[in-house]
């Protein structure tokens with residue numbers, strides 16, 4: 001391991017158990033800072049209710065660490081919005097936020113749009129499909145984000161529980177993480193080789209950073225944020241926190257291949273520095289199965305400009 005990475009690991013690694021929610025409330029009150037939790041959700045009616053309820057009970061009602069608990073419904077066609085609202089979240093549909101800016105499908109779009117309808121200084125992102133998790137995810141992320149004033153972005157990491165029917169559960173999850181994201185970072189951004197889960201959907205950032213980033217509208221949002229933060233502010237602005245174990249709904253290999261293609265394109269657009277427009281020779285994947293034959297899958301390549309540059313942003317226009 002290279003010296004800067006080893007040094008970063010020694011100085012910028014945290015463990016969620018080091019942080020207590022009640023202590024963090026005092027720390028944030030003293031600074032006048034507020035926490036917003038954003039949960040992007042596309043067709044997550046089966047799990048979003050438990051995620052919202054768990055966070056609301058523990059971190060809104062028992063200890064008031066979270067000021068805003070928001071679900072961004074990302075073009076769901078199930079009951080995600082209703083379930084999330086019943087569980088106590090404020091719910092917005094991604095395509096209805098800042099409608100003058102249009103709408104794109106995707107998780108990155110949901111996170112970018114969330115900036116227009118939230119006001120917290122500290123933004124914590126949590127996936128809606130979690131099946132093994134806890135409110136300590138948020139406590140750990142807020143703790144790590146506020147432990148050092150230089151920290152602008154924190155990635156959660158955890159054992160990735162892989163729970164496939166017919167197989168015994170293992171911690172071998174994170175196929176795109178291990179086969180695409182970590183190898184790409186190790187080869188081209190080796191400073192970031194110490195980030196255990198670069199694609200973690202559980203991460204936190206200061207609004208001042210998030211609103212200034214170019215955001216891919218699909219699954220490229222995490223790797224882009226990491227690379228862009230590193231380029232602009234250096235490793236010292238990034239931290240990571242051990243959150244224990246996490247399990248989620250697994251996507252099929254062919255669906256993850258679309259994610260992998262998007263990540264490669266997003267990374268390629270950043271190879272020379274500032275994010276460029278994503279340029280590819282073709283923007284589709286051809287996938288084959290014996291039963292279904294060939295299927296063409298579009299790769300999402302749109303990137304949103306920094307929210308702070310957009311009409312309506314400073315007024316928090318919804």
Ligand SMILES: O=c1ccn([C@@H]2O[C@H](COP(=O)(O)OP(=O)(O)O[C@H]3O[C@H](CO)[C@@H](O)[C@H](O)[C@H]3O)[C@@H](O)[C@H]2O)c(=O)[nH]1
Nearest residue numbers: 040041042074106107110127128129199200201219222251
């Ligand atoms: O169009 C979409 C697709 C997904 N989601 C939500 O985003 C979260 C993560 O999506 P998921 O399909 O579960 O992604 P994973 O296969 O788990 O992908 C991993 O890797 C991605 C790429 O970095 C990250 O965005 C994810 O958070 C991370 O869990 C979930 O709450 C989804 O409902 C949306 O809001 N809109």
Ligand SMILES: O=C(O)[C@H](O)COP(=O)(O)O
Nearest residue numbers: 173174175176177199250
């Ligand atoms: O991070 C990843 O690589 C994706 O979320 C896929 O994870 P899985 O292989 O555990 O489903």
